[in-house]
Amino acid sequence: MDHSLDPETWLPYCPYYAVASDILSRRWAPMVLRALVTGPKRFGAIAAAIPDITDKLLSQRLKDLEDEGLVERFLGEGRPARVEYRLTEKGTELGQVLLDINRWALKWVDPQDRGPAPKTPATTRR
């Protein structure tokens, strides 16, 4: 492929981007990645950060993201050691772009315009 990194020369379709689009189009995937941008987490902490996601769906999505090389499991420092999830280098670099999407959203989105609000205020979710 001869896609230049100069946006002016880009074509309207890029097969690499299509794969990224496919990853982000999976329900909850952008939310799971965003939750992990703020640091490694146990399963329950990720679930708590995503309103309405079921354990089954979160489990499936984490497995997908592991298969994509974006997320990895590891044993946390606590005793007893428990499984945690963190972004890989590939996932971390995507996560930085997702924070830019968050910055865009903070500027442009009015959450009142859309569906139900989260059940608890975001500021209580740690």
Place this chain on the structure above:
Amino acid sequence: MDHSLDPETWLPYCPYYAVASDILSRRWAPMVLRALVTGPKRFGAIAAAIPDITDKLLSQRLKDLEDEGLVERFLGEGRPARVEYRLTEKGTELGQVLLDINRWALKWVDPQDRGPAPKTPATTRR
């Protein structure tokens, strides 16, 4: 909301980001926006830039994106004048971030790892 713009202080959940995630999670939405980043286009040109999308789905997605204030229709310069689609300011700013996702994809994605290739080489799609 008291979300700082310093990522270090961000929480794992942001309701503004959740709306953005919802927009991007709609099938084909990231592809439609990406096609329009390269400039205003007629319906047929957008369809040609997205392998496998149906006219019905593209029509629905364009309507959604118009409702979100990301895309707008206008009468092109040609004669006879024909309807074209372009990004709004809100859409253009999101589009710039999508180009960063494209840059990420060019660095990290191997399209051979995933589903069927586009039917024609990307470089022929104008």
